[in-house]
Amino acid sequence: MTVAADPRLTIHPASDSNTRVDLEVIAQLVEPGSRVLDVGCGNGELLQLLAETRGVDGRGIELSQKGVNGCVARGLSVIQGDADRDLVYYTDQSFDYVILSQTLQATQAPKEVIKHLLRIGRRVIISLPNFGHYGFRLQILFRGRMPVSKFLSYSWYDTPNIHFCTIRDFIELTKEPDVNAEMEKAMALNAWGQKMWLNAPWWFWNLFGEQAVFVLKGRLSHPASSG
């Protein structure tokens, strides 16, 4: 892999000090006492939050050395690896929740990753940046340049975020026959990571949501396919 830094941390360059609001949103979706795998867990902020507030038995996967060191020092169980390569080794339905927070867009094969997540977890929580946000649309429309924001600060040629999608794109992906996920919950978050108006139609979220959080459940049966 050429992705050097943890994409989640780099998406939020100024977010080290306080718990990110979107992490709290995710934490509230997790049943207390459950078993959780956080894929791309960064420095372990979410896992620690889950351990402290929801009493979960958490595990993490993280690519960066800095992130792994931070997690181990917090007493978290974290494996250095990445979503594209290492998910295959996890057994079917071995976690209550698998969380992929702000990481999908940095994977090589997002669809394969999602299929693995649905296989490994009874429920899958995915948060992602929404490329359909009006700010991005305006940048392309008026500047004719690839969008760059404070939130996604890389230029097109050096970004670790190689597979962007909009909220609508993602929803379509979950409906594809070989994914076939049940959408249990969905919500859009505004620029401050707060939940947006719940009854808003999809087009509204897709235009104004800066991030989205989904809770998915697999419908496909998964024969013991992993080692």
Add this chain to the structure above:
Amino acid sequence: MTGTTNPDQVDDALELARRREAETPSSRVERFGPDRALMLDCGDVLDHWQIAYQTYGTLNADKSNAVLICHALTGDQHVHNTHPVTAKPGWWNLMVGPGKPIDTDRFFVICANVLGGCLGTTGPASINPATGRVYGLDFPVVTIPDMVRSQVALVDHLGIKQLFLVIGGSMGGMQVLDWAAHWPDKVFAAMPIATGARHSSQNIAFHEVGRQAVMADPDWRGGRYDEAGISPKKGLAVARMAAHITYMSELSLHQKFGRRLQDREAITFGFDSDFQIESYLRHQGTSFVDRFDANSYLYVTRAMDYFDLAAEHGGVLAKAFAGTKTRFCVMSFTSDWLFPTVQSREVVHALNAAGASVSFSEIVSDFGHDAFLLDEPEMLAIARGFINSAARARGLGATP
């Protein structure tokens, strides 16, 4: 080598010191009789045996702060003190000591010479009580699980029900994995470093080269060299030279030596050590024979070759760790080609499949396999973080 005024005398003094350490070590030693006989994997029983060990720090009242360090192939129990034969500093002073990741102000640290070794624990250089002669090849072939059984006896003897941490690199890491697999209730936390759950074909091949070098030396005399007052120094030195290459990386050899010449301006068109790397390897070989017994080298390399933790579980490594409550921290190094990262990942995947609590890190390092012995800041940082968090979980108090 050259430069010493009276090399024969020095060699003899070292040789004598080494032989003395094999039977009456300068470290602590426990001797066990038939009531604590050691059952070996090969079917033999050692009913008179001893284990030599060092300790550092103080065992707390409830005996919950004990750390067992397992040493590598040619290591020994002198992890944090001056070596009794070579007078060199402890081999893991970077990891062990006051304020170090394995903090001797907080933990009671134990390190024992392995079974089959030559620094005080029973091995081929020990006296066979049945014959009164040195064992030599009459010593039964021992395994990694046998080594661990001997350590279990020692830990029991010290009244320790559960070790807070078992840690080791390379062959030491094999022992850590064996402890965790066969004695899970006795291990709170485990750190296997630069190791694997089985010895690879390539690793067995290198060991075989080393053993053949020892046995090809006429001074080996079928393993009975001791009685003739000699030892197969040339063969053992060659074995060490070959092995030492596998402990380094191509990059580290290149950076350290390149093609630089040794004390000369030009090549000599001969077979003297023209290159620095040759001189270095020769030094590694000759200094090794002063402190290590040739037969021990055969036995301990064999123990590594035989190690295959999954074998007793039909090849399914995860079953070796089923139901484990031990927390693991596994580390490998990018430039280690003796125990490459893929072998550590196998262990990690098995631990994952067993539902174990496991952390894993592949440390970027140019030092090759030996990185675990060297100043590798990321390794030391992870060890510190893992040990401190495990100590909190074990109720061993805050970091001082």
